[in-house]
Amino acid sequence: MPGMMDNEYAVRTELFGRHTNGAYVQFIKRMGFEINVKSAQGAVVVDVDGKKYIDCIAGYGNCVLGHNNPAVSNAVIEELRSLRPYNLPFIHDVQAQLARTLAEMAPGELECCFFVNSGAEAVETALKLARLSTGKPGVICMRGAWHGFTFGCMSVSEPSMWKNFAPLLDHVTHVPYSDVAVVEAAIDERVGCVIVEPIQAENGAIVPAPGYLKSLEGVCKRRGILLLFDEVKTGIAKTGKLFACQYDNVVPDILIIGKALGGGVMPIGGVVAKRGVWSKFGLSFPMSSSSGAGNAPACAAALATLRTVEAENLCEQAYKKGNLLRAGLRDLMTDFPKIILNVSGAGLLLGLHVTSMKCASNIVARCAGEGVLVMNAFCDRTKILIEPPAVIANEEIGEVVRVLTRAVAACDGP
Numbered sequence: 001m002p003g004m005m006d007n008e009y010a011v012r013t014e015l016f017g018r019h020t021n022g023a024y025v026q027f028i029k030r031m032g033f034e035i036n037v038k039s040a041q042g043a044v045v046v047d048v049d050g051k052k053y054i055d056c057i058a059g060y061g062n063c064v065l066g067h068n069n070p071a072v073s074n075a076v077i078e079e080l081r082s083l084r085p086y087n088l089p090f091i092h093d094v095q096a097q098l099a100r101t102l103a104e105m106a107p108g109e110l111e112c113c114f115f116v117n118s119g120a121e122a123v124e125t126a127l128k129l130a131r132l133s134t135g136k137p138g139v140i141c142m143r144g145a146w147h148g149f150t151f152g153c154m155s156v157s158e159p160s161m162w163k164n165f166a167p168l169l170d171h172v173t174h175v176p177y178s179d180v181a182v183v184e185a186a187i188d189e190r191v192g193c194v195i196v197e198p199i200q201a202e203n204g205a206i207v208p209a210p211g212y213l214k215s216l217e218g219v220c221k222r223r224g225i226l227l228l229f230d231e232v233k234t235g236i237a238k239t240g241k242l243f244a245c246q247y248d249n250v251v252p253d254i255l256i257i258g259k260a261l262g263g264g265v266m267p268i269g270g271v272v273a274k275r276g277v278w279s280k281f282g283l284s285f286p287m288s289s290s291s292g293a294g295n296a297p298a299c300a301a302a303l304a305t306l307r308t309v310e311a312e313n314l315c316e317q318a319y320k321k322g323n324l325l326r327a328g329l330r331d332l333m334t335d336f337p338k339i340i341l342n343v344s345g346a347g348l349l350l351g352l353h354v355t356s357m358k359c360a361s362n363i364v365a366r367c368a369g370e371g372v373l374v375m376n377a378f379c380d381r382t383k384i385l386i387e388p389p390a391v392i393a394n395e396e397i398g399e400v401v402r403v404l405t406r407a408v409a410a411c412d413g414p
């Protein structure tokens, strides 16, 4: 009964708004995302009235394997049914297996892993590890970056996003993205590391200039500082490689992962580092993170995720489907040059650059009304992020492009 469900939805959002986050309820309304969801499978979310939505937000990148991936869900259920204790202080087989699998799958000599509960915690862990390893407090980071909501993460993120929370960490230098010379110029005796996203996701899927990551690697090696890649968003097959840095054959000292690692089912983040960086890790008790970190069901989800990525060739799928989607978006750019200024990104992490924030938000809301979920990028709301799961069907990509085309055509312009 739609009436009853509407009422149930109203009660739910009223309770959530009153006790949790009223501003979020208003935001969802404004964006056209007031959807009373009932189920989700693959790239599709279904509401209580049976209306389908192709989900190109996909849990902000958590659901690269699609919603309710059976391999991941079953691995978690199996772990729970085992009745083994899955918290600390025990060492779990799934955690050991996950660490070994990541060490095998990660590029280069990345072989030491540590698991936490989220992408933000993983970034914190990497920053602490860099400080521990180098003994230096200074961090160079990028304008336009987004690394998460903790104080440490915000400190190294785009400054306009955290101005209400200052003061944050000391010794942090923000430099323009995709410019190696400014990084080199900012290195002094206090700097221990550079943190960078291989593609700036929340700035609108911005890809740096060719050779940038390789040059950064060279500068860091030459100046004796660590290179940290935040692949929380770009990792786990999303861009067409297991990790985006593999496009450039660059191996960081510390790789930071999260989001899709949990298969869209469990929260988990982690770092994978070179052994040299790890040497002081065990000597420092404050490196160990939190009581729930690395719990067995989360590790089981991550292990199943990595195995599914391999078994279902999800990197290749993301690459090919990304090309198909990108071709459609580029047609949009050709057909509406005054509204769509550019298309950026790689694989299934794509950014549509719109002439104004108002226009971008209108497109987002219209798409939601027509059954396609996309979202403004967090740091630059003139850009629309389109990041469907790698299991999206080609016909669904066609539908995404058709709906976007109608939404852009209906956009009033700047």
Ligand SMILES: Cc1ncc(COP(=O)(O)O)c(C=O)c1O
Residues within 6 Å of the ligand: 060, 118, 119, 120, 121, 123, 146, 147, 148, 149, 197, 201, 202, 230, 231, 232, 233, 234, 258, 259
């Ligand atoms: C590149 C990047 N790093 C870190 C994070 C933080 O991850 P989480 O929100 O899962 O803590 C995000 C979240 O959007 C991100 O995009």
